[in-house]
Amino acid sequence: MSVTAAQGFEAAGVAVGLKSTGNRDVAVVVNRGPLKVGAAVFTSNRAQANPIMWSKQIVQDGVVEAVVLNSGGANCFTGAFGFQTTHQTAEKAAELLGVSAGDIVVCSTGLIGVGGEDFRAKVLTGVEQGVAALSADGGEDASLAIMTTDSKPKRAVVQRDGWTVGGMAKGAGMLAPGLATMLVVITTDAVLTAEQADEALRAATTVTFDRLDSDGCMSTNDQVTLLASGASGITPDPTDFAAALREVSDNLAAQLQGDAEGASHDITIDVQHAETEADAVEVGRSVARNNLFKAAIFGNDPNWGRVLAAIGTTQAAFDPYDVDVYMNGVRVCTAGGPDRPREEVDLTPRATSLVIDLKVGAAEARIRTNDLTHDYVHENSAYAS
Amino acid sequence: MSVTAAQGFEAAGVAVGLKSTGNRDVAVVVNRGPLKVGAAVFTSNRAQANPIMWSKQIVQDGVVEAVVLNSGGANCFTGAFGFQTTHQTAEKAAELLGVSAGDIVVCSTGLIGVGGEDFRAKVLTGVEQGVAALSADGGEDASLAIMTTDSKPKRAVVQRDGWTVGGMAKGAGMLAPGLATMLVVITTDAVLTAEQADEALRAATTVTFDRLDSDGCMSTNDQVTLLASGASGITPDPTDFAAALREVSDNLAAQLQGDAEGASHDITIDVQHAETEADAVEVGRSVARNNLFKAAIFGNDPNWGRVLAAIGTTQAAFDPYDVDVYMNGVRVCTAGGPDRPREEVDLTPRATSLVIDLKVGAAEARIRTNDLTHDYVHENSAYAS
Numbered sequence: 001m002s003v004t005a006a007q008g009f010e011a012a013g014v015a016v017g018l019k020s021t022g023n024r025d026v027a028v029v030v031n032r033g034p035l036k037v038g039a040a041v042f043t044s045n046r047a048q049a050n051p052i053m054w055s056k057q058i059v060q061d062g063v064v065e066a067v068v069l070n071s072g073g074a075n076c077f078t079g080a081f082g083f084q085t086t087h088q089t090a091e092k093a094a095e096l097l098g099v100s101a102g103d104i105v106v107c108s109t110g111l112i113g114v115g116g117e118d119f120r121a122k123v124l125t126g127v128e129q130g131v132a133a134l135s136a137d138g139g140e141d142a143s144l145a146i147m148t149t150d151s152k153p154k155r156a157v158v159q160r161d162g163w164t165v166g167g168m169a170k171g172a173g174m175l176a177p178g179l180a181t182m183l184v185v186i187t188t189d190a191v192l193t194a195e196q197a198d199e200a201l202r203a204a205t206t207v208t209f210d211r212l213d214s215d216g217c218m219s220t221n222d223q224v225t226l227l228a229s230g231a232s233g234i235t236p237d238p239t240d241f242a243a244a245l246r247e248v249s250d251n252l253a254a255q256l257q258g259d260a261e262g263a264s265h266d267i268t269i270d271v272q273h274a275e276t277e278a279d280a281v282e283v284g285r286s287v288a289r290n291n292l293f294k295a296a297i298f299g300n301d302p303n304w305g306r307v308l309a310a311i312g313t314t315q316a317a318f319d320p321y322d323v324d325v326y327m328n329g330v331r332v333c334t335a336g337g338p339d340r341p342r343e344e345v346d347l348t349p350r351a352t353s354l355v356i357d358l359k360v361g362a363a364e365a366r367i368r369t370n371d372l373t374h375d376y377v378h379e380n381s382a383y384a385s
Numbered sequence: 386m387s388v389t390a391a392q393g394f395e396a397a398g399v400a401v402g403l404k405s406t407g408n409r410d411v412a413v414v415v416n417r418g419p420l421k422v423g424a425a426v427f428t429s430n431r432a433q434a435n436p437i438m439w440s441k442q443i444v445q446d447g448v449v450e451a452v453v454l455n456s457g458g459a460n461c462f463t464g465a466f467g468f469q470t471t472h473q474t475a476e477k478a479a480e481l482l483g484v485s486a487g488d489i490v491v492c493s494t495g496l497i498g499v500g501g502e503d504f505r506a507k508v509l510t511g512v513e514q515g516v517a518a519l520s521a522d523g524g525e526d527a528s529l530a531i532m533t534t535d536s537k538p539k540r541a542v543v544q545r546d547g548w549t550v551g552g553m554a555k556g557a558g559m560l561a562p563g564l565a566t567m568l569v570v571i572t573t574d575a576v577l578t579a580e581q582a583d584e585a586l587r588a589a590t591t592v593t594f595d596r597l598d599s600d601g602c603m604s605t606n607d608q609v610t611l612l613a614s615g616a617s618g619i620t621p622d623p624t625d626f627a628a629a630l631r632e633v634s635d636n637l638a639a640q641l642q643g644d645a646e647g648a649s650h651d652i653t654i655d656v657q658h659a660e661t662e663a664d665a666v667e668v669g670r671s672v673a674r675n676n677l678f679k680a681a682i683f684g685n686d687p688n689w690g691r692v693l694a695a696i697g698t699t700q701a702a703f704d705p706y707d708v709d710v711y712m713n714g715v716r717v718c719t720a721g722g723p724d725r726p727r728e729e730v731d732l733t734p735r736a737t738s739l740v741i742d743l744k745v746g747a748a749e750a751r752i753r754t755n756d757l758t759h760d761y762v763h764e765n766s767a768y769a770s
Contacts, residue, residue: 045697046697046699047693047705048697077721079720079721079722112689112693113718219694220690291761291765295761296766299766305459308462309604311432312431320432337462372676376680377680380681380757381686
């Protein structure tokens with residue numbers, strides 16, 4: 001059900017030929033209200049696609065009527081023509097829905113540099129067909145239309161007492177902090193103010209999507225959008241809403257990790273006893289981005305030396321010679337020296353746990369990443385072809 | 386000839402079983418004087434191997450008699466026993482050479498965590514055999530003994546009017562700024578003060594070894610050592626000496642790049658018209674560490690979008706929508722939009738040129754890197770086995 005699990009939303013996913021496979025490639029998600037609350041967070045990459053530049057302006061007033069998303073082209077670095085395409089996409093949707101173009105968010109994903117005449121024509125056709133196909137059961141189709149190299153759609157729903165939060169996501173590659181080729185739309189029928197929506201979304205993404213660092217590459221197109229319809233008529237306690245939103249976000253982030261391009265291990269890095277949460281995040285990210293560590297995990301090699309070498313490059317507070325490392329529950333390194341024999345660590349399961357105990361404080365953080373595999377190299381050396 | 390090309394040096398490389406292949410694994414380089422000038426630069430990783438901690442103290446007074454190097458074990462995170470092993474290595478060499486242990490530099494490379502009784506016994510045997518085998522023709526043997534996953538030894542010699550600079554290096558993987566699993570020894574018979582040696586070495590490494598960023602992983606063991614014997618009796622102009630040292634360093638860095646683990650492309654990233662050299666280096670490194678770009682080059686795919694996405698993550702001064710990108714001489718992107726068709730770029734040669742024109746200033750920098758290949762993943766997933 002994803003984005004149509006909550007009351008007050010309709011969605012559609014249609015196929016207009018942007019994908020060479022003929023699969024669905026344009027999605028439309030519409031908020032039927034009564035509230036039209038919207039919030040979004042965007043990639044922190046300075047190189048930003050046209051839909052990012054557009055949508056940043058749109059969400060500033062906290063009002064969003066609909067989201068149009070396409071796969072099959074990022075519309076990034078496509079110049080003034082590309083920006084006009086995004087603008088026309090919003091105008092077309094607004095006209096068909098009878099609302100203002102200034103309340104239409106646009107998201108694109110695919111290859112950078114794709115956004116010419118053919119792209120524009122197909123996207124506009126997709127808006128027409130998508131609006132015509134809108135349905136309160138359209139969440140599944142929409143989640144299919146945003147897939148790129150994803151092997152399966154990602155959807156999550158959390159139901160509380162009379163209100164619901166649901167969402168869809170696409171990811172696969174280029175997952176990194178500050179978001180990556182990741183598009184997410186989350187809807188709720190809870191009654192929220194625009195300020196509450198914005199605050200809750202930032203709090204949730206900071207500890208979920210922002211801590212998914214599959215390959216360290218930050219995209220130009222990523223966006224997480226939250227829409228609130230108020231259709232349940234229920235105003236949840238802000239803490240309860242924040243928890244539900246975080247749960248949906250965490251569930252979607254785990255699905256993105258589980259379907260990362262070419263990965264054979266889902267690695268959960270738990271950094272414990274850091275002086276600050278920022279330190280814990282820095283240490284976790286440094287390991288998550290270390291190709292030598294990631295290649296070792298692919299080879300089922302509990303190479304803890306590469307973990308210590310990675311954390312040694314950070315500025316976090318700890319003593320490099322007094323750190324403990326656990327792999328899948330086995331303490332392979334203690335106080336900066338070997339502990340249990342590496343043979344005791346079984347790295348054959350896909351789910352992989354790395355625990356780094358910095359022994360200096362009470363802060364902690366979890367970073368999700370993947371291993372570096374032959375399939376990752378293959379998929380990313382062949383993506384454009 | 387490498388480290389024995391300059392007058393006043395003897396070297397040896399012997400095999401004592403640290404490598405399972407039976408190849409040479411301990412090298413000794415001795416400065417016979419009359420000067421005993423030494424300088425060194427070390428990894429900036431906070432996790433530092435025992436030989437790094439030892440050698441940092443040794444070079445402080447600018448006097449170095451000899452360098453002992455071993456492959457087959459990094460002696461890193463091996464605790465107090467490991468440090469004692471390094472200390473005993475220096476003591477043994479000093480005793481046999483009739484000098485002070487406080488003038489013996491020690492370098493190790495290999496797997497982190499290796500440095501137990503067996504390692505110690507073999508290294509000490511290697512010192513005995515190495516000192517016994519010292520010869521003015523021993524440079525080649527020494528360069529073989531420091532190899533790990535290197536497919537060939539790296540040596541370079543520059544001869545000037547009556548004086549010489551020569552060196553050897555090992556690298557292969559974990560090449561990154563602040564040095565990496567890279568050991569380098571450079572010798573000269575020029576007459577230098579310790580201060581001159583230190584200054585020239587730092588200047589040379591900053592623009593050569595420090596700008597080789599093969600896989601973004603920084604090692605715990607890396608060290609570049611310069612020894613000066615003064616045996617030529619010639620005191621070169623400091624500018625001339627700096628240029629010769631930079632030439633040897635650049636030559637060795639290029640050889641390290643050319644033999645990086647599993648690489649199929651040697652990528653030279655020239656960042657032009659940056660506001661500052663630091664900006665140029667930051668931009669070049671960001672691209673050099675981008676797995677998506679590196680995998681694309683492996684696939685002979687001139688995916689300039691990934692270049693712009695990588696530089697967009699930096700804080701350097703430039704307009705993301707006014708950057709030109711050239712691949713192997715073809716301008717594939719101008720002013721943040723597509724330029725020449727990607728089909729015009731021939732990425733089949735191993736030597737690959739990427740030029741990024743930031744169009745804001747007069748500073749520039751060159752970063753060397755490699756592509757991300759199946760063989761890289763294979764070698765690094767199997768290294769410990």
